[in-house]
Amino acid sequence: MIELNKENFEEEVLTAEGTVLVDFWSPSCEPCKALMPHVHELEEKHGDKIKFTSLDITKARRVAIGQKVMGLPVIAIYQNGERVDGVVGDEATTKSVKELIEKFC
Amino acid sequence: MIYDVVIIGSGPAGLSAGLYAARARMSTLIIEKEAAGGQIATTDEVANYPGSVENVTGPALVSRMVEQAEGFGAKRITDTIESVDVTGKVKILKGENEEYQAKSVIVATGAVPKHIGCPGEKELTGRGVSYCATCDGAFFEELEVFVVGGGDSAVEEAMYLTKFARKVTIVHRRDELRAAKSIQEKAFKNEKIDFLWNSVITDLKGDGLLETMTVKNVKTGEETEIHADEDDGTFGVFVFIGYDPANKLFEGLVEMENGYIVSDDNMKTSIPGVFAAGDNRVKSLRQVVTATADGAIAATQAEKYIEENFEE
Numbered sequence: 001m002i003e004l005n006k007e008n009f010e011e012e013v014l015t016a017e018g019t020v021l022v023d024f025w026s027p028s029c030e031p032c033k034a035l036m037p038h039v040h041e042l043e044e045k046h047g048d049k050i051k052f053t054s055l056d057i058t059k060a061r062r063v064a065i066g067q068k069v070m071g072l073p074v075i076a077i078y079q080n081g082e083r084v085d086g087v088v089g090d091e092a093t094t095k096s097v098k099e100l101i102e103k104f105c
Numbered sequence: 106m107i108y109d110v111v112i113i114g115s116g117p118a119g120l121s122a123g124l125y126a127a128r129a130r131m132s133t134l135i136i137e138k139e140a141a142g143g144q145i146a147t148t149d150e151v152a153n154y155p156g157s158v159e160n161v162t163g164p165a166l167v168s169r170m171v172e173q174a175e176g177f178g179a180k181r182i183t184d185t186i187e188s189v190d191v192t193g194k195v196k197i198l199k200g201e202n203e204e205y206q207a208k209s210v211i212v213a214t215g216a217v218p219k220h221i222g223c224p225g226e227k228e229l230t231g232r233g234v235s236y237c238a239t240c241d242g243a244f245f246e247e248l249e250v251f252v253v254g255g256g257d258s259a260v261e262e263a264m265y266l267t268k269f270a271r272k273v274t275i276v277h278r279r280d281e282l283r284a285a286k287s288i289q290e291k292a293f294k295n296e297k298i299d300f301l302w303n304s305v306i307t308d309l310k311g312d313g314l315l316e317t318m319t320v321k322n323v324k325t326g327e328e329t330e331i332h333a334d335e336d337d338g339t340f341g342v343f344v345f346i347g348y349d350p351a352n353k354l355f356e357g358l359v360e361m362e363n364g365y366i367v368s369d370d371n372m373k374t375s376i377p378g379v380f381a382a383g384d385n386r387v388k389s390l391r392q393v394v395t396a397t398a399d400g401a402i403a404a405t406q407a408e409k410y411i412e413e414n415f416e417e
Contacts, residue, residue, distance in 0.1 A: 026240070026243060028239050028240065028242075028243070029237075029239070029240040029241075030140055030142065030146040030147050030163075030164055030239070030240070031139060031140060031146075031147070031237070031240065032240070033140070034139045034140025034141075035139070057243065057244065058243055061243065061244060061246065064244070065244065065314075065339075068232055068313040068314055069231065069232075069244075070231065070232050070233050070235075070241065070244045070245075070314060070315075070339065070341070071230060071231030071232065071233070071234070071235045071237075071240070071241045071244070072231070072237075072240045072241055073240075074231055088230055088231035088232075089230045089231045089235075089236070090217070090230075090236070093138070093139060093185070094139065094183065094185075095185060095201060
């Protein structure tokens with residue numbers, strides 16, 4: 001999992017080629033932390049097809065807001081720099097995240 | 106294997122049931138959907154649970170409960186139960202990943218936050234509309250925030266949000282709060298908190314992020330549009346208007362009242378060997394303290410039920 005920040009978000013996500021997953025999270029977001037191990041598991045399985053990244057929003061709040069993210073958890077899929085799909089809030093469950101990722105494999 | 110007790114849900118009710126069941130040396134499995142803790146896991150401060158003094162947070166309390174239940178031998182697993190067959194002597198629970206068998210089942214599935222139900226709410230969730238202040242509060246640093254509701258959760262979370270937001274307005278459909286008096290006093294003293302009485306939100310709009318909402322005065326019927334400050338571009342709406350019981354799995358199987366499971370003082374439901382505990386059952390007070398009490402009673406009664414119905 002690549003840790004994103006203000007400096008590398010553009011390079012790793014917005015100008016990156018191919019499919020990139022961004023796990024938006026924060027240390028005070030319990031549902032985000034509960035999802036994290038499942039996302040890691042899915043990375044082991046599908047990491048060759050999708051680039052897995054995560055952004056701690058407390059370190060890059062403006063970057064997240066720039067991506068229209070103002071609530072957590074958000075698991076978003078970018079293709080060639082465009083956000084094409086994702087799951088947000090209550091809808092982000094182990095099942096929906098798995099289905100989301102499998103769509104892009 | 107056939108477990109003595111399978112507990113669905115790992116909030117305070119489920120964890121307390123797990124602790125009591127495991128301590129009675131019953132084989133105990135706690136099935137949790139996502140994370141342990143339930144609603145309390147996203148609560149900043151739990152000030153009314155006896156003994157939880159000095160700013161005990163929800164997550165801290167939950168992690169102690171988990172540690173305690175596991176310490177006595179309760180097993181925890183992450184899975185989502187999709188269907189149940191609980192009418193027979195051996196209860197069968199079909200999960201997304203596995204199937205489980207049990208002599209008794211404790212249903213501690215809790216409740217989920219209610220939504221406003223107005224246009225735009227769903228589309229703008231995570232884009233200005235939120236149901237979790239600890240998750241999303243930090244996004245609203247120096248911005249304006251509206252909190253919908255007038256109960257304990259609404260007012261407490263409004264106070265938590267003043268740590269981040271420039272201004273917090275509580276939007277409540279009545280002309281007085283329902284929250285505990287001590288909480289109200291704190292809120293009235295807080296200079297960052299304002300109130301919009303007799304009001305409900307009827308519409309939410311925004312392109313990408315929340316930009317406009319319509320507030321209706323329930324007394325006069327008058328509707329007012331509130332726009333985001335031009336420099337901010339957006340604002341937040343946090344919804345705390347109560348909860349819906351998470352009892353879908355048991356609909357049509359056990360007796361219910363308005364979606365809540367009916368149980369007696371011993372947490373027994375209409376099906377032998379199936380017990381209910383916590384926010385998902387008919388009761389007068391839904392708090393951590395009553396959830397843990399329910400869990401303890403359910404586990405003790407499950408033990409009794411097994412003794413009476415299963416021979417060694």
